[in-house]
Amino acid sequence: MTADAADGAVRIRVVDHGPGIPEQNRDRVFMPFQRLGDRQTTDGVGLGLALSRRLVEAMPE
Structure with missing residues (x-):
């Protein structure tokens, strides 16, 4: 996982190499x-x- 900040926002990147759902x-x-x-x-x-899903859905756009 990596994170960086730019233009007043934070970008988080997650890479998953698991078998998937x-x-x-x-x-x-x-x-x-x-x-x-x-x-x-x-x-x-x-x-x-x-x-996690409910928290993301509750965030304002």
Whole structure:
């Protein structure tokens, strides 16, 4: 991940080389409590992406 500032804005770049999310699960992954087959049942409850999406949607344009 890299970040830089220019013209009063911050730009964040994230590069992901993971296996990705199957197309049929791309909407579902943002729903609360979704783990989508995650094998570790003790880490997290599946709220991170749901909260992140709602925070971004709440930001003014």
